[in-house]
Amino acid sequence: MTKERKTPLLDELEQGPWPSFVTEIKKEADRPMAHDLLGILERSYADRVSHWKHGGLVGVMGYGGGVIGRYSDLPEEFPAVKEFHTFRVNQPSAWFYTSDALRTLCDIWEKHGSGLTNMHGSTGDIIFLGSSSAALEPCFAELSHHGWDLGGSGSNMRTPSCCVGPARCEWACYDTLAACYDITQAFQDELHRPFFPYKYKFKFAGCPNDCVASIARSDCSIIGTWRDDIQVDQAKVGEYARSGTDIQSEVCNLCPTRCMSWDGRELAIDNSNCVRCMHCINVLAKALKPGKQRGATILVGSKAPIIGGALLSSVLVPFLEMKPPYDDLKELTAAIWELWGEHGKNRERVGEFIQRVGLGNFLDGIGLDPVPEMVMHPRTNPYIFFEDELDDDAGNA
Amino acid sequence: MTKERKTPLLDELEQGPWPSFVTEIKKEADRPMAHDLLGILERSYADRVSHWKHGGLVGVMGYGGGVIGRYSDLPEEFPAVKEFHTFRVNQPSAWFYTSDALRTLCDIWEKHGSGLTNMHGSTGDIIFLGSSSAALEPCFAELSHHGWDLGGSGSNMRTPSCCVGPARCEWACYDTLAACYDITQAFQDELHRPFFPYKYKFKFAGCPNDCVASIARSDCSIIGTWRDDIQVDQAKVGEYARSGTDIQSEVCNLCPTRCMSWDGRELAIDNSNCVRCMHCINVLAKALKPGKQRGATILVGSKAPIIGGALLSSVLVPFLEMKPPYDDLKELTAAIWELWGEHGKNRERVGEFIQRVGLGNFLDGIGLDPVPEMVMHPRTNPYIFFEDELDDDAGNA
Amino acid sequence: MTEFQRQTDIGPPHYERFLPPIVKKNYGAWDHHELLRPGVMVHVAASGDRLYTVRVGTPRLLAVTTIRQFADLADAYCDGYLRWTSRNNVEFLLTDPAKIDPLIRDVQALGYPVGGTGNQISSIVHTQGWVHCHSSASDASGVVKSVMDRLFPYFTGSKSLPSKLRVAYACCLNMCGAVHCSDIAILGVHTKAPVISHSDLPKMCEIPTLIASCPTGAIRPATVNGKPSVEIEAGQCMYCGNCYTVCPACRINNPESDGLSIWVGGKVSNARTTPQFSKLVVPFMPNNPPRWPEVVDAVERIVTIYAGNARKHERMGEWINRIGWPRFFKLTGFEFTKYHIDDFRHAGETYNRTAQLRHERGS
Amino acid sequence: MTEFQRQTDIGPPHYERFLPPIVKKNYGAWDHHELLRPGVMVHVAASGDRLYTVRVGTPRLLAVTTIRQFADLADAYCDGYLRWTSRNNVEFLLTDPAKIDPLIRDVQALGYPVGGTGNQISSIVHTQGWVHCHSSASDASGVVKSVMDRLFPYFTGSKSLPSKLRVAYACCLNMCGAVHCSDIAILGVHTKAPVISHSDLPKMCEIPTLIASCPTGAIRPATVNGKPSVEIEAGQCMYCGNCYTVCPACRINNPESDGLSIWVGGKVSNARTTPQFSKLVVPFMPNNPPRWPEVVDAVERIVTIYAGNARKHERMGEWINRIGWPRFFKLTGFEFTKYHIDDFRHAGETYNRTAQLRHERGS
Numbered sequence A, B: 001m002t003k004e005r006k007t008p009l010l011d012e013l014e015q016g017p018w019p020s021f022v023t024e025i026k027k028e029a030d031r032p033m034a035h036d037l038l039g040i041l042e043r044s045y046a047d048r049v050s051h052w053k054h055g056g057l058v059g060v061m062g063y064g065g066g067v068i069g070r071y072s073d074l075p076e077e078f079p080a081v082k083e084f085h086t087f088r089v090n091q092p093s094a095w096f097y098t099s100d101a102l103r104t105l106c107d108i109w110e111k112h113g114s115g116l117t118n119m120h121g122s123t124g125d126i127i128f129l130g131s132s133s134a135a136l137e138p139c140f141a142e143l144s145h146h147g148w149d150l151g152g153s154g155s156n157m158r159t160p161s162c163c164v165g166p167a168r169c170e171w172a173c174y175d176t177l178a179a180c181y182d183i184t185q186a187f188q189d190e191l192h193r194p195f196f197p198y199k200y201k202f203k204f205a206g207c208p209n210d211c212v213a214s215i216a217r218s219d220c221s222i223i224g225t226w227r228d229d230i231q232v233d234q235a236k237v238g239e240y241a242r243s244g245t246d247i248q249s250e251v252c253n254l255c256p257t258r259c260m261s262w263d264g265r266e267l268a269i270d271n272s273n274c275v276r277c278m279h280c281i282n283v284l285a286k287a288l289k290p291g292k293q294r295g296a297t298i299l300v301g302s303k304a305p306i307i308g309g310a311l312l313s314s315v316l317v318p319f320l321e322m323k324p325p326y327d328d329l330k331e332l333t334a335a336i337w338e339l340w341g342e343h344g345k346n347r348e349r350v351g352e353f354i355q356r357v358g359l360g361n362f363l364d365g366i367g368l369d370p371v372p373e374m375v376m377h378p379r380t381n382p383y384i385f386f387e388d389e390l391d392d393d394a395g396n397a
Numbered sequence C, D: 001m002t003e004f005q006r007q008t009d010i011g012p013p014h015y016e017r018f019l020p021p022i023v024k025k026n027y028g029a030w031d032h033h034e035l036l037r038p039g040v041m042v043h044v045a046a047s048g049d050r051l052y053t054v055r056v057g058t059p060r061l062l063a064v065t066t067i068r069q070f071a072d073l074a075d076a077y078c079d080g081y082l083r084w085t086s087r088n089n090v091e092f093l094l095t096d097p098a099k100i101d102p103l104i105r106d107v108q109a110l111g112y113p114v115g116g117t118g119n120q121i122s123s124i125v126h127t128q129g130w131v132h133c134h135s136s137a138s139d140a141s142g143v144v145k146s147v148m149d150r151l152f153p154y155f156t157g158s159k160s161l162p163s164k165l166r167v168a169y170a171c172c173l174n175m176c177g178a179v180h181c182s183d184i185a186i187l188g189v190h191t192k193a194p195v196i197s198h199s200d201l202p203k204m205c206e207i208p209t210l211i212a213s214c215p216t217g218a219i220r221p222a223t224v225n226g227k228p229s230v231e232i233e234a235g236q237c238m239y240c241g242n243c244y245t246v247c248p249a250c251r252i253n254n255p256e257s258d259g260l261s262i263w264v265g266g267k268v269s270n271a272r273t274t275p276q277f278s279k280l281v282v283p284f285m286p287n288n289p290p291r292w293p294e295v296v297d298a299v300e301r302i303v304t305i306y307a308g309n310a311r312k313h314e315r316m317g318e319w320i321n322r323i324g325w326p327r328f329f330k331l332t333g334f335e336f337t338k339y340h341i342d343d344f345r346h347a348g349e350t351y352n353r354t355a356q357l358r359h360e361r362g363s
């Protein structure tokens, strides 16, 4: 259809055992967009520099997000990718699909765009890579007609995502898929119409293994945990021992609080000192299980480095039952959004906001009591801003 | 001599088993200064506030430090302590005395001052508590006549101090008394004539037990250590085990790197992973000893909180042989003083200076190569100030 | 196009539509799992039902052609059900163990490898690079492909590791991924201050926002050729590119000085040790497309030395903590420079505030 | 007074003049030591020589009368040799074990206790307080005396502890001691912003230095009654008193709002764990001379609970780390408030960045 491109540099990347993104692009290269993408990318490989420019405001009617605009700086040479916007299509919870659903998405995207995707973007969306401005509206119409909606971009709630959880994992301490879906639906307006100081991400992990890296990259990380004792099947522990697991060195010695002991027959756990790290359960998957009183720890504030350095989420609520309709979580979220919405600076993530105003003041603002679980340890510097009503409150219990 | 004072509040503090500072003051209260000190102190106890004012510049001729000026805000009522300055008399290494030397000091101080002391001040000096301005010169003349000199105050080197070390401790990895004495003598000018941005303290500890708290409160902490293997007498380890020490739980399990193992007969140490923490040696004092290749780690920068929060000293030189005449340490000190002297702000301790300019730049400035021992871990944020000559240097080895 | 009924705020389709029947039946009632071989695991439900998963590596960038091929395979072997993982692998979900081998054969025939479970290296979480983003200091997909070609045996399981090892890639300091918390992270870096187009700036950018965007305060207002603009104090710039993000007239991309850095020892899970940031190992390596051999060598070196030295269950950072950073640098041969010493806001918190040190016997 | 030969820069006397002969002989050649009983230990040299030490508690503030008494005792039992320790105890150095008991009897008769070795509580390192310093938020010696009266059995050994427990006191945030790294620290705190004497300020203080002295930038230049002065933004002041240190016209002392705070879990030694700062437990307790009962009770409570719960060799902070801060607050009954959450420069570094938490079974 279009004449073959010379892409000697990219062609190198078709060698080797790992599947090649170049091959993927070439699969669609009989159509202009992928064809020109190969061209402009080969140029980047030669020039060692990106040939994309900032996006500007593009999108679909009534939404403030969901599309990332992109223009090339070589529009004459590669006209088909002069405009090369991406759609962020909100993925289903835990990225389950049927073949039919996938074919529908492929059909739509082949019709309106490059035919290239990211399965998935880092936030979790289905990424449709490369659309012209004109194609945005019709593509969206067709998507939504088939029951698909866009995810987030800009200063709004971003597309929530979750681990596979109870759908296939024995360790899920709450229903990650349901919670993710419920929160996404409950906050459609916040997802689609930017009105926050900056982005706000949710990630739902069913247990402290955190298979969606929620603690590293979500403003609100919901990590499953339990309150009662680890369930132990001593007979099965014995089986592990007999079949070669060194319980002492592989399990007990790696427990962060060393709260387990093994006498060759019984595995004893001081559950009051267990920090629910999952390690023993991970190693002895058939013998040990999380307790039965399950819920989640809510942590806030993680993000990438810019401006003040990367943050991990930190504990806000040590334990929350995660039962539909998730009112506690929604009320907490509303309180955070209200405070941050009013006092957050432009482009200030909630984690940075908390650092600026201080966690203590933040708690005051959202109406939550301080608990020692929120900090690794109490302050070491004596620079305390005592408030006027200083007396019994701050004193001895 | 003077009529008895009513000190009902202070008298309370003569009750109880611990020796009382009030009793000490009363021991000298037949003379006016201690007598009035009781009076003004009783007043503070009643008023719950200090009755001392700032010092102003007082001192002895030719010295910029060694005396802390102090005036009371009740000069009419307590005329004898209207002026109540302290001398800082430089203590001998490790606070060893003969009875004769003490008597000489007492005679001098009884003659010229209140007869009250602190044995010793927190920095290490003998503190003569309470002298009039007029008595300063004659008191100093008599002190120096008898071989005693003043310690530091103000923005200078402060009086160095050291642990008892080789004089009575089996663990001393270098001669703390000699090093402390040598450095004090070598830098007499820096001790007596303030010309630094702020104070600079040395503390010498013979081993990582750090019995002078050097890592917490000296701009330069010299902490003894060793390079080779811990000396082990297995027979004596066995004796400990037989007489009730649980080697596994009391020693092996508390080793920070868990580099020891005990099979009931032999204590094996992976010395390559031993961090010279002293714990095993402390517990098994008769069986274990530091290695034979001894020296010290040099750490810099500790201080109290104001302004930027308290600091602990951090590693500058992982290992230095501490042999007289301590040229390495002196050269290092000279380099630090030169850089900090030129670029340090007024009232900026060297630890704060390093934080402000960055440890990397500080090392450049004093001509020391960076080594990984200086940090707990390499940087986590990507905000690297690359210099122009970026290439092989920063790259792959 | 009005044939389609445009809707808004409907949200994603309900996930239950996509769950295989065996999942619906045993939802929340899984008992345990076993790793059968690299890339293949079984989850056993309390009911006794067994769900087999075959994990397949992808380049993440997928053509619709490929997705359709996957859909066909799902129809052939999995009653049409499949999922993607949080690291961009495809998982085929089977109930019949007899179909595992045929499925694997077909998948491999299409060019996609099976593996990435357990202690294998899984796919590299990565970003857009020169394929789509304007601020990338290097390409993403190309570096990832080059590294994965080399690490391939660790994905398929022909080489094994003491624990999970997560590799991530981001093409600029915005770090669109979990690069800041990965066992090994490759990060695109700019190393020269942006060049300002003073003619474009006034029309493209708001000057106060631009000034506020700089973490180190390197940007100051200035009048250039009589027009309001800004200037950058080069000595204060650490090349983060945030100004470029908010203002296209501050171009930071530079073929000569852009390149890649390598970080290690981060993690996300709470297992054993708390989540940790990645730490700098190699501050800069040149941009050397199409194969970035220096980067690939460095990553392989780290993986090999980790594989040979760490203990079972010990993640990269846990291993390094046990042996200490000095030994890590010695073992890997990378140079420790002043760039490794933090000098940003909380730098002092990383200084080594103890005399607990490993020493080596002198001669 | 010209009878005396004034000299400068002679430095301290050489320590060798003061070393007992047994120390000179065995200098650097000690083999081991044993704690014989509280306050008494023996150091055994490689030569077989045995040096006995008797450790005696003092209030640190000593009258020359007392020092002469100590000198007399040293003559009677120790050939005139004695030393002070880094925590202000006196150590009598004996070679004849038969003299230990008589010495102890004499020392105790003078009113000074023997103890403070091994895992006993040693003397409280402290500062000047109302005895000598202008910026003290409370007295030092009086609080120390009151606390030590209560902790006395832990000094003499009639009560015992799992490990060393170091208590320190400082009367203001200047922290003239090791308060910031002590197992238990008592710290005098101001809790109201300084009151400025605008009439004195111009003559007593340099305004730029004063402004620079404030860690939080709360001090701003102002003209008051036509004269240059400063004003303090009360909401920004955290009462550190640094402005008062540099400028007497910024008086911070206040009988109503000055008081004491309590901190725990610091340490200095590198044994087992690295040196650690002390952490806040009680933000404020009123100044209640002459006995400060609230403070004494709180300290005793902490010591008792530590003594009853920690394991052998476990310092205060090590124990708390093992059980976690939530349990420490629960066991001791102190309230956890927003004041316990750091909000200074590196505050964020103390937030709990993990899901590793202890939970309690619900009902």
Ligand code: SRM
Pocket: A055, A068, A070, A086, A088, A118, A120, A121, A122, A123, A124, A125, A126, A127, A151, A159, A199, A201, A216, A217, A218, A302, A303, A304, A305, A306, A307, A349, C126, C127, C128, C132, C133, C134, C174, C175, C176, C177, C178, C245
């Ligand atoms: C597409 C995606 C990368 C990918 O290849 O997958 C992406 C792409 C961009 N991100 Fe991102 N981010 C993507 C996930 C992330 C993540 C990971 C996550 O969400 O789990 C992060 C780190 C976590 C976090 O939120 O901090 C991330 C942190 C950033 C930042 C830094 C934000 C910060 O507070 O530091 C920026 C800068 C900005 O917002 O201006 C940014 C900005 C951008 C922009 C919009 C660049 C820009 O300034 O215009 C990129 C558009 C690239 C393009 O042309 O396609 N992107 N970005 C990811 C979204 C796909 C999706 O919706 O599923």
Ligand code: SRM
Pocket: B055, B068, B070, B086, B088, B118, B120, B121, B122, B123, B124, B125, B126, B127, B151, B159, B199, B201, B216, B217, B218, B302, B303, B304, B305, B306, B307, B349, D126, D127, D128, D132, D133, D134, D174, D175, D176, D177, D178, D245
């Ligand atoms: C006497 C002594 C306390 C004691 O009772 O023992 C003392 C007393 C004073 N110190 Fe100190 N400091 C004393 C050891 C310390 C220590 C401990 C040490 O040296 O090991 C520290 C903490 C370590 C450090 O250096 O950071 C210490 C940290 C301070 C500070 C805070 C310095 C900082 O950088 O944060 C100040 C404030 C200042 O310098 O303006 C200070 C200031 C003062 C002043 C001069 C108050 C002032 O601003 O005028 C005090 C005079 C009290 C008086 O009237 O007698 N003093 N000061 C100690 C000196 C005795 C001696 O020479 O042996």
Ligand code: SRM
Pocket: A094, A162, A163, A164, A165, A168, A169, A170, A171, A209, A210, A211, A212, A213, A282, A283, C033, C035, C084, C085, C086, C087, C088, C089, C116, C117, C118, C119, C122, C123, C125, C163, C164, C166, C178, C181, C182, C183, C266, C267, C268, C269, C270, C271, C315
């Ligand atoms: C499928 C997936 C969840 C999903 O919703 O997509 C998943 C699934 C499982 N994870 Fe995971 N994890 C998945 C991403 C993660 C991530 C996130 C990431 O890599 O970005 C993490 C955090 C990694 C980190 O710490 O940096 C993660 C940390 C774990 C851990 C903790 C490992 C550790 O010791 O630190 C376990 C426990 C184990 O493996 O023993 C675990 C265990 C598991 C188990 C065994 C859970 C179960 O019983 O089913 C699943 C099979 C694991 C396997 O691959 O062997 N999963 N797991 C993700 C597969 C990604 C992939 O394609 O490779």
Ligand code: SRM
Pocket: B094, B162, B163, B164, B165, B168, B169, B170, B171, B209, B210, B211, B212, B213, B282, B283, D033, D035, D084, D085, D086, D087, D088, D089, D116, D117, D118, D119, D122, D123, D125, D163, D164, D166, D178, D181, D182, D183, D266, D267, D268, D269, D270, D271, D315
């Ligand atoms: C005499 C003195 C040194 C001096 O030059 O004056 C000294 C002497 C000894 N110390 Fe110390 N330490 C002395 C202050 C310290 C300090 C500093 C302080 O308290 O301000 C520390 C750091 C405390 C901290 O970490 O906060 C200190 C931490 C140690 C340790 C480590 C304890 C630990 O496990 O953390 C040991 C080892 C041990 O006791 O097992 C030790 C051990 C020793 C030994 C056993 C060393 C020896 O073999 O002779 C000495 C007798 C100890 C005893 O009291 O039982 N010494 N020791 C100091 C006595 C102070 C006092 O009067 O109470």
Ligand code: SF4
Pocket: A163, A164, A165, A166, A169, A170, A171, A172, A173, A205, A206, A207, A208, A209, A210, A211, A212
């Ligand atoms: S986070 Fe926990 S519940 Fe979720 S998939 Fe991973 S191991 Fe399972």
Ligand code: SF4
Pocket: A254, A255, A256, A257, A258, A259, A260, A269, A273, A274, A275, A276, A277, A278, A279, A280, A281, C272
């Ligand atoms: S879950 Fe973690 S903390 Fe709890 S017992 Fe198991 S290994 Fe220990």
Ligand code: SF4
Pocket: B163, B164, B165, B166, B169, B170, B171, B172, B173, B205, B206, B207, B208, B209, B210, B211, B212
């Ligand atoms: S610091 Fe070490 S050498 Fe010095 S007295 Fe203490 S234990 Fe002995």
Ligand code: SF4
Pocket: B254, B255, B256, B257, B258, B259, B260, B269, B273, B274, B275, B276, B277, B278, B279, B280, B281, D272
């Ligand atoms: S000195 Fe410390 S680190 Fe070394 S072996 Fe002994 S306990 Fe372990």
Ligand code: SF4
Pocket: C127, C128, C129, C133, C134, C135, C136, C137, C170, C171, C172, C173, C174, C175, C176
């Ligand atoms: S990491 Fe940077 S360059 Fe890469 S996609 Fe994200 S914003 Fe763009």
Ligand code: SF4
Pocket: C193, C194, C213, C214, C215, C216, C217, C218, C219, C232, C236, C237, C238, C239, C240, C241, C242, C243, C244, C252
């Ligand atoms: S690249 Fe970063 S540091 Fe440099 S001027 Fe721009 S915003 Fe500032």
Ligand code: SF4
Pocket: D127, D128, D129, D133, D134, D135, D136, D137, D170, D171, D172, D173, D174, D175, D176
């Ligand atoms: S701590 Fe403060 S009040 Fe006490 S002596 Fe030191 S400077 Fe003075």
Ligand code: SF4
Pocket: D193, D194, D213, D214, D215, D216, D217, D218, D219, D232, D236, D237, D238, D239, D240, D241, D242, D243, D244, D252
């Ligand atoms: S007391 Fe401290 S915080 Fe308050 S004004 Fe003075 S210097 Fe500033």
